[in-house]
Amino acid sequence: MHHDALPPVSWRLTLDALEAEVRRRTPLEPALGIVLGSGLGGLADHLADVTAIPFSELPGWPAATAPGHAGRLLLGHLAGVPVVALQGRFHLYEGHPAGLVVQPVLLMQRLGAPVVLLTNAAGGVDPAYGAGTIMLIRDHLNLTGVNPLIGPNDERLGPRFPDMVDAWDPALRALLRRAAQETRVTVEEGVYAQLLGPSFETPAEVRMLGVLGANAVGMSTVVEAIVARWAGLRVAGVSLVTNPGAGITGQPLTHEEVLAAGEAAGPRMVSLVRRFAELLPTT
Secondary structure, rough: OOOOOOOOOHHHHHHHHHHHOOOOOOOOOOOOEEEEEOHHHHHHOOEEEEEEEEEOOOOOOOOOOOOOOOOOOEEEEEEOOOEEEEEEEOHHHOOOOHHHHHHHHHHHOOOOOOEEEEEEEEEEEEOOOOOEEEEEEEEEOOOOOOOOOOOOOOOOOOOOOOOOOOOOOHHHHHHHHHHHOOOOOOOOEEEEEHHHHOOOOOOHHHHHHHOOOOOOOOOHHHHHHHHHHHHHOEEEEEEEEEEEOOOOOOOOOOHHHHHHOOOOHHHHHHHHHHHHHHOOOOO
16 A cells, blocks of 8 residues: 555544534534536635635645645535535645545535535547536546555445445436526536546547546546545536547647636536525435
8 A cells, every 4th residue: 555545444533633623613514515626616706604724724635736726625605505615626646645635525524514516627538528518427437546445444434345326316416407407507417537647638548438438537526426425425526528538629638728618617617506506405
């Protein structure tokens, strides 16, 4: 095992410390946790009465390094619903152990959120997906070669062999579709593949992903979803397809392009997520 690996058996003490630090600042009990991916941080501006905590002020959390990631934990209200939001996230490609990458979703659960919505910016594998396509995640492919649950398990948090059938909650996905309908936002639905990064995929890799049944590809989200399901959270996900995958158009890819597309689709994402929050059953 990696020398700085954080196996599940070590997580409870870490979560105790994180929870205590958040509770020193706010008593808010979130009904929903939201992870805001690249270029989607603008949703933060729609939160009311916000408590914002920089990552660096939370025990064991380094500052965010990915461009387009602010690196703050936010607690406030979205459309009247109490939420905890992660503005930015940790990535495996930054050199972080998987056990750190998944701490934010576990903290959201600790703070009281029964549901978590994971968002990301992704490359399109499906040739029909143009830039700006919003895809609801139906299922995933973990192609990172990493699983955050490796190492001694903590049965108090989750089972040794968690089931991943319906990892992406069908009822929540139906709620997202309803939210899309009511806000007149067009959505697709498909399979998200996570690779390690940080290099973008080659054209051959994009063709491979298509053969394997992926519709979109990125460098986050799946490891978080695995741990969220293990811990008993209900999970929903939305990918913003910011660019066709390598080889589909013949153009080179840049991170700037990803952030710009996130900016452009921001308002559609915001109205979709706001409506989703409003539709969530409060019990």
